[in-house]
Amino acid sequence: MHELVMKPAAATPPPGVLAGAPLQREGGVALWRQIARIVESEIAAGSPAPGGKLPTEAQFSQRFGVNRHTVRHALEELERAGLLRMEQGRGSFVAEDVLDYIVGPRTRFSEWIRRHNKEPSGKILQLRIVAASAAVAAGLGIRAGARVVLFERLGLADGVPVSLSLHHFPAARLRGLLPALQATDGITAALRRIGVHDYLRQVTRVSARLPDPQEAELLRTPRNRPLLVTEAINVDREGNVIEFGAARYPTPRVQIVFEPRA
Secondary structure (H helix, E strand, O other): OOOOOOOOOOOOOOOOOOOOOOOOOEOOEOHHHHHHHHHHHHHHOOOOOOOOEOOOHHHHHHHHOOOHHHHHHHHHHHHHOOOEEEEOOOEEEEOOOOEEEEEOOOOOHHHHHHHOOOOEEEEEEEEEEEEOOHHHHHHHOOOOOOEEEEEEEEEEEOOEEEEEEEEEEEOOOOOOHHHHHHHOOOHHHHHHHOOOOOEEEEEEEEEEEOOOHHHHHHHOOOOOOOEEEEEEEEEEOOOOEEEEEEEEEEOOOEEEEEOOOO
């Protein structure tokens, strides 16, 4: 009898990894630089699309026949060039389009995101009554220790984090706001429910700093990449202060634009 011998199937590269021969040094060009150029050209061609995940370092190592240190060097160079973002524990992603956050008299999160043809969403991190700190009290024009409604939210555009905001409202001045925020899907709708039908931005201050570990994790941004930080005071139509807010935005995913008022 003849014994049937099954030959193993040829190995195929993991999804998203192109098979190819190991790289060779060309004209003194370092291997990591060659990899960076190849990946850059593929990103420019739309593969992966903005926000899409790149293959792992191990998959790139297999594809190019180099060690992971060489691959990491190439990816870090592309990150510095703003072409991709590297998230600890999650991998590397093609950088999304930069969102212009235009500071105007009426700045609304959902309108801002939809203006860029993206779908806004959010995750509530905190919603409770707290005592006003000195900074919050000064912003709201109330005494330190007075009761304020604290609303913290992670804002997303097409599922990608673009803002981490803290909103403080004077509880005595805006009675019923806490249950209104619990019952609605946004600040504007909650304020309307208690009789505040419009509000305007009075002051905006902008600064920058590095994120703390929690901010970096929530915003999916490296610890060494600065955040844009805004502090804002909003007032109702009669000029009464109704909100003191602080928001953090990941760079270069978001840039803040000031336009002159008409």
